Amino acid sequence: MVDTPGETVPQLDLYTIGDGALDRSRIDHVDAVLRPATMALLDRVGVGSAISCADVGCGPGGVTFELARRVGPGGRVVGLDIDDRRLDEARREASALRLHNVEFRLADVRTLAGSDEEFDLVYSRFLIDHFAHPGEVVNSMCRMLKPGGALVMECTDYTGWYCYPRLAAFDRAVELVSLERQRTGGYPDIGVRLPVLFVEAGIVEVSQHIFQYMEFAGAFKPWIISVFPRERVEWIAALGIADEAEVESVLVEVAKHVENPRTSMGTPRFVQCWGTKPDLPDRIAHNLGALLDPAD
Numbered sequence: 403m404v405d406t407p408g409e410t411v412p413q414l415d416l417y418t419i420g421d422g423a424l425d426r427s428r429i430d431h432v433d434a435v436l437r438p439a440t441m442a443l444l445d446r447v448g449v450g451s452a453i454s455c456a457d458v459g460c461g462p463g464g465v466t467f468e469l470a471r472r473v474g475p476g477g478r479v480v481g482l483d484i485d486d487r488r489l490d491e492a493r494r495e496a497s498a499l500r501l502h503n504v505e506f507r508l509a510d511v512r513t514l515a516g517s518d519e520e521f522d523l524v525y526s527r528f529l530i531d532h533f534a535h536p537g538e539v540v541n542s543m544c545r546m547l548k549p550g551g552a553l554v555m556e557c558t559d560y561t562g563w564y565c566y567p568r569l570a571a572f573d574r575a576v577e578l579v580s581l582e583r584q585r586t587g588g589y590p591d592i593g594v595r596l597p598v599l600f601v602e603a604g605i606v607e608v609s610q611h612i613f614q615y616m617e618f619a620g621a622f623k624p625w626i627i628s629v630f631p632r633e634r635v636e637w638i639a640a641l642g643i644a645d646e647a648e649v650e651s652v653l654v655e656v657a658k659h660v661e662n663p664r665t666s667m668g669t670p671r672f673v674q675c676w677g678t679k680p681d682l683p684d685r686i687a688h689n690l691g692a693l694l695d696p697a698d
């Protein structure tokens with residue numbers, strides 16, 4: 403259904419579409435509903451007190467603040483984002499929450515410099531799916547880590563949506579949003595690729611956890627509809643993937659399916675992935691092993 407993004411695809415920034423207000427309310431909604439899963443991930447990884455953390459592509463800072471609470475006054479957290487508006491909102495919120503161990507920096511993760519080996523933990527959620535060269539972004543985050551530090555990421559896998567009973571309009575909606583992600587230079591299935599990207603970046607002890615919400619009724623059931631704000635419908639038409647009338651009629655069909663109490667629908671699969679940047683002796687042993695056994 404979805405091919406690998408080509409090198410010729412322009413790198414477009416979805417966050418510049420519209421005035422950003424809708425995008426912000428969507429970020430807040432997603433943050434609220436996924437909070438328990440993110441909290442469980444941070445529990446599993448173990449965010450110690452007094453450590454230094456980065457939240458890359460932090461947005462308005464939902465997870466950045468949680469990291470700041472966990473590391474306590476002896477630790478520090480830096481939220482990095484390419485969008486100044488988000489950072490201003492996050493700075494205001496940090497001050498309202500009286501969190502003094504958090505700082506926000508304007509940065510593009512693709513060209514990040516000056517943060518080498520600065521952090522004990524680098525976290526990122528819903529960022530890596532937007533890049534044509536996600537391996538370079540993972541490498542960049544890896545460079546930010548001190549040896550022995552933890553890399554922690556969460557992202558979606560759009561090959562993992564499902565709907566019961568099957569509905570052609572639902573499959574088409576998934577295809578449209580996947581094609582849009584792909585044509586704008588990203589990977590709709592990035593979630594399942596994360597462990598390999600981690601290993602290729604030299605991360606060891608890589609683990610993953612996959613989860614998904616399905617419902618007969620409730621907030622998760624119409625998730626597929628919520629990924630089609632007005633801006634995205636116009637954007638899909640502008641990219642020549644489908645005209646607006648087709649997208650609207652697909653969404654009407656899906657909405658009828660949502661209202662049917664005998665159907666179940668939900669979110670795409672979410673993938674959480676984490677691992678450790680090896681200490682220098684481990685890295686030397688790993689590189690030596692690769693030299694002695696080229697198949698490694």
Ligand SMILES: C[S@@+](CC[C@H](N)C(=O)[O-])C[C@H]1O[C@@H](n2cnc3c(N)ncnc32)[C@H](O)[C@@H]1O
Pocket residue numbers: 417429433458459460461462463464465482483484485488509510511512526527528529532
């Ligand atoms: C979908 S939002 C996720 C926000 C937050 N991580 C969360 O889960 O609530 C993606 C964020 O990544 C930021 N972003 C996009 N491209 C970026 C880049 N090249 N470097 C840094 N941040 C970027 C956007 O501005 C946006 O705030």
